[in-house]
Amino acid sequence: MQMSLSVSGISHEREERRGALLEERAAIARELHDELGALLTAAKLDSDWIERKLPEETRALVAHRLARLRQSLASGIALKRRITNDLRPALLFDLGLIEALRVLAGEFNQGDELVLNLDLPENETQFAEDVALSVFRIVQEALTNIRKYAHAKQVDITLQIQAGVIDLTIKDDGVGFDTAQLKLGRHGLAGIKHRVFAHGGKLTIQSSASGTTLHAEVPLLPAT
Ligand SMILES: Nc1ncnc2c1ncn2[C@@H]1O[C@H](COP(=O)(O)OP(=O)(O)OP(=O)(O)O)[C@@H](O)[C@H]1O
Ligand SMILES: [Mg+2]
Incomplete structure (x- = not known):
């Protein structure tokens, strides 16, 4: 005891x-x-x-x-x-992905009315370093885009781990955009796509005038 x-x-x-x-x-x-x-x-x-x-x-x-x-x-x-x-x-890498996401969210939440809600696993999980870095970068870029373009009031991020797959959803209630009309020379969403596919994962981005939802599934282990 x-x-x-x-x-x-x-x-x-x-x-x-x-x-x-x-x-x-x-x-x-x-x-x-x-x-x-x-x-x-x-x-x-x-x-x-x-x-x-x-x-x-x-x-x-x-x-x-x-x-x-x-x-x-x-x-x-x-x-x-x-x-x-x-x-x-x-x-x-020192803190682990889950804790690092909490810190990122804490930084994002400082100061204005835009509120970010986080729904993360209770416990830290051992992620492969490249997977952790990719997920962190995806969240970073999505949040940057939301700050720059969405005019949102609320952002909800959910990360779950199910059957060896990280299931990540980033949802905002902003103005949305036409996903079929991506401008040339932009790197953010292309980078997200590249990262998800590099890990053998899946990505969908849905957007309408009531907001944008990015959903990524990233395997914990590399595809063989
Ligand atoms: N959450 C969002 N809400 C509204 N519009 C968005 C959102 N995310 C992206 N967009 C739109 O999609 C476009 C492409 O985003 P992307 O991140 O690929 O490029 P960027 O942010 O313009 O430039 P970069 O990321 O290369 O600095 C943006 O210019 C913006 O018009
Ligand atoms: Mg961007």
């Missing part, structure tokens, strides 16, 4: 530490994305402006350095993107 009490105490403490670590990394990723991203973008816009405003004679004098400055800024922006993208998966 004593023993089991202290054991559960320790694991609770460990969970709390892991949760704190996850939140700290997510905060760094956010800070890098928002603060550093904004600074670098502002610097890049300023360098564009300077180039436009320079008189012809002076421009030739500084052209080489200016080109190098813009190249450095572009590299800085690319590096920032790489670091923010790397921080999140590291977190995902």
Whole structure:
């Protein structure tokens, strides 16, 4: 009795530490994305402006350095993107998919009227790393799209595991879109499709004026 009490105490403490670590990394990723991203973008816009405003004679004098400055800024922006993208998966593998989704939802739910409801399995499950990363990325992109386009009031995410298959539904009550008219050069939904199919899964996206539902079934184990 004593023993089991202290054991559960320790694991609770460990969970709390892991949760704190996850939140700290997510905060760094956010800070890098928002603060550093904004600074670098502002610097890049300023360098564009300077180039436009320079008189012809002076421009030739500084052209080489200016080109190098813009190249450095572009590299800085690319590096920032790489670091923010790397921080999140590291977190995902530390904490597990279910916990990482909870953190993602917590971030999404901050601040405005748009409410995200999560229905996840109680316990963490061992997912293959590539499966966990794909599911996490799918949810991330779907939520980004909902923020950008849906004008939704409510989002419901359900994840269940049945007979070795992850069953994921992401439903919003927003304005919807015409799924037959996907614009060229967009990567989000194409990326989702690619990820689901790469794991031998199934994907349906239904959309109408009352909202959009994305449903994915992803096998826990690779298809043989
Ligand atoms: N939940 C949603 N509600 C309303 N419209 C959506 C939703 N999800 C996607 N869309 C529409 O589908 C289009 C394609 O989405 P997709 O994620 O493929 O590209 P994108 O978000 O425009 O660009 P990218 O993801 O490459 O940055 C969007 O431009 C938007 O018009
Ligand atoms: Mg998108």
